[in-house]
Amino acid sequence: AGSDSSTLDGEEKTDVEAGQVEETTTKQEPYHVLTSRKKLQLVLIVSLAGLFSPLSSNIYFPALGAIAEGIAPSFWGPLSDARGRRITFIGTFAVYLVANVSLALSKNFASLMLFRALQAAGSAATISVGAGVIGDITTSRERGGFMGSFGGIRMLGQSIGPVIGGIITEYFGFHAIFWFLFILGSLALLLVLFFLPETLRRIAGNGSIPLRGLHRPFVSRSLSRHYWQSQHNTTPVPAPKFTFISILAPLRFLFEKDVFCTLSFGAIAYTIWSMVTSSTTALFQPRFGLSNLQTGLIFLPNGIACVTGSYLTGKLLDRDYRLVESEYRITKGIPAETELNHKKLADFPVSRARLRSTWFLAPVFLLSVGGYGFSVDSSLLTSRPSMALPLFLQAIIAFTATAIFTQNSALVVDLFPGASASATAVNNLMRCSIGAVGVAVVQVVIDRVGAGISFFVFGMVAAGTTPLLGLQWVYGERWRRERMER
Numbered sequence: 001a002g003s004d005s006s007t008l009d010g011e012e013k014t015d016v017e018a019g020q021v022e023e024t025t026t027k028q029e030p031y032h033v034l035t036s037r038k039k040l041q042l043v044l045i046v047s048l049a050g051l052f053s054p055l056s057s058n059i060y061f062p063a064l065g066a067i068a069e070g071i072a073p074s075f076w077g078p079l080s081d082a083r084g085r086r087i088t089f090i091g092t093f094a095v096y097l098v099a100n101v102s103l104a105l106s107k108n109f110a111s112l113m114l115f116r117a118l119q120a121a122g123s124a125a126t127i128s129v130g131a132g133v134i135g136d137i138t139t140s141r142e143r144g145g146f147m148g149s150f151g152g153i154r155m156l157g158q159s160i161g162p163v164i165g166g167i168i169t170e171y172f173g174f175h176a177i178f179w180f181l182f183i184l185g186s187l188a189l190l191l192v193l194f195f196l197p198e199t200l201r202r203i204a205g206n207g208s209i210p211l212r213g214l215h216r217p218f219v220s221r222s223l224s225r226h227y228w229q230s231q232h233n234t235t236p237v238p239a240p241k242f243t244f245i246s247i248l249a250p251l252r253f254l255f256e257k258d259v260f261c262t263l264s265f266g267a268i269a270y271t272i273w274s275m276v277t278s279s280t281t282a283l284f285q286p287r288f289g290l291s292n293l294q295t296g297l298i299f300l301p302n303g304i305a306c307v308t309g310s311y312l313t314g315k316l317l318d319r320d321y322r323l324v325e326s327e328y329r330i331t332k333g334i335p336a337e338t339e340l341n342h343k344k345l346a347d348f349p350v351s352r353a354r355l356r357s358t359w360f361l362a363p364v365f366l367l368s369v370g371g372y373g374f375s376v377d378s379s380l381l382t383s384r385p386s387m388a389l390p391l392f393l394q395a396i397i398a399f400t401a402t403a404i405f406t407q408n409s410a411l412v413v414d415l416f417p418g419a420s421a422s423a424t425a426v427n428n429l430m431r432c433s434i435g436a437v438g439v440a441v442v443q444v445v446i447d448r449v450g451a452g453i454s455f456f457v458f459g460m461v462a463a464g465t466t467p468l469l470g471l472q473w474v475y476g477e478r479w480r481r482e483r484m485e486r
């Protein structure tokens with residue numbers, strides 16, 4: 001465990017030792033030379049790329065794909081931390097496009113499952129690599145808002161996926177879904193090729209190192225001239241070796257106590273939200289006599305809540321971070337005009353800054369999960385069955401669960417800024433692996449004991465993991481300080 005931890009620390013120190021720009025430095029040498037507008041443009045591109053993971057899984061939702069979504073980022077994340085974000089994006093989309101063509105041409109169930117897993121392996125990586133891009137170009141003070149925008153745009157797939165899938169299946173058959181995804185994926189790949197520059201700080205520094213070859217976008221002239229001209233005489237650092245051990249490297253994060261605590265509750269929240277989503281068709285379609293198109297439309301409250309939950313939580317994260325930073329300055333007697341290097345401040349309460357709003361989000365999530373199943377069962381006991389209450393509770397579950405995901409994503413990037421894509425890959429691995437199990441068993445459990453008891457028990461399981469958040473709140477900074485001192 002000691003060697004693993006020192007390696008993780010070494011990844012963080014590499015940025016400093018290589019002469020790359022620190023998170024907070026002098027005004028003459030900013031963390032990144034891109035303006036907020038340029039940063040937002042890059043975040044929009046990686047957000048649109050990340051859209052394909054939830055879009056693909058919600059248009060067509062087998063458990064095998066969910067498993068692949070959890071495992072694949074453990075390969076792509078370390079690859080992007082070693083070789084670059086842009087090259088990894090190109091590779092993932094190549095896999096994704098090949099998988100969609102294969103799915104469209106599949107003639108049997110076995111090949112459909114195989115290529116669905118390949119499709120998930122390509123699309124899921126866009127989340128961890130996109131988070132890596134945001135970690136490269138943003139400071140902790142602004143990262144929450146960008147992560148919220150990233151998640152909000154990405155979660156559009158949650159709201160429009162079932163609707164689009166319902167329309168296409170109703171009129172063209174389900175194979176047409178994969179041709180549709182192939183066309184959209186091709187457009188996203190073109191955006192990456194033409195407009196997304198390399199952002200990995202080992203290669204691009206703070207944006208002032210000239211890029212060459214595949215690291216440079218085809219339309220580089222559209223970017224500010226200073227982006228490509230070295231202002232600080234920084235030079236790229238030689239790429240570390242990418243080996244089989246590199247693929248397993250993200251698993252080391254799970255042995256960090258602060259990571260394990262925060263991701264455990266997040267994984268359970270994700271699993272319950274996935275079970276709510278995946279069981280919606282079986283619960284609502286026969287009970288209310290819905291067509292394929294109508295079934296797709298009832299996913300809209302869930303999806304819209306995901307989008308708004310992620311976006312608003314991003315804004316809330318920035319606000320919370322500024323408040324905690326202000327309290328820290330007062331406690332330490334640091335003037336407001338003095339810039340802080342949060343990455344080097346071992347006693348800065350990063351965990352509390354990110355989890356500050358969890359204490360009202362978690363109870364709302366737990367209560368809505370506990371009541372959701374009973375609302376579905378009781379809706380049929382009235383003379384005029386209504387979907388209003390179950391769909392409202394679905395929206396509350398989606399909003400609060402997505403808010404928790406956004407907090408987790410921002411926190412793991414803050415804890416390991418030198419390996420943000422790998423850290424996010426572990427987040428994905430934990431959520432999707434447990435989520436795949438939940439999706440596989442939820443309908444069996446509902447058929448046995450009913451929706452009411454099922455989701456009440458699921459809510460109790462989630463409540464049982466909340467003490468981990470308390471441990472993170474109390475001991476999180478001590479664990480972080482111990483890791484930095486190793």
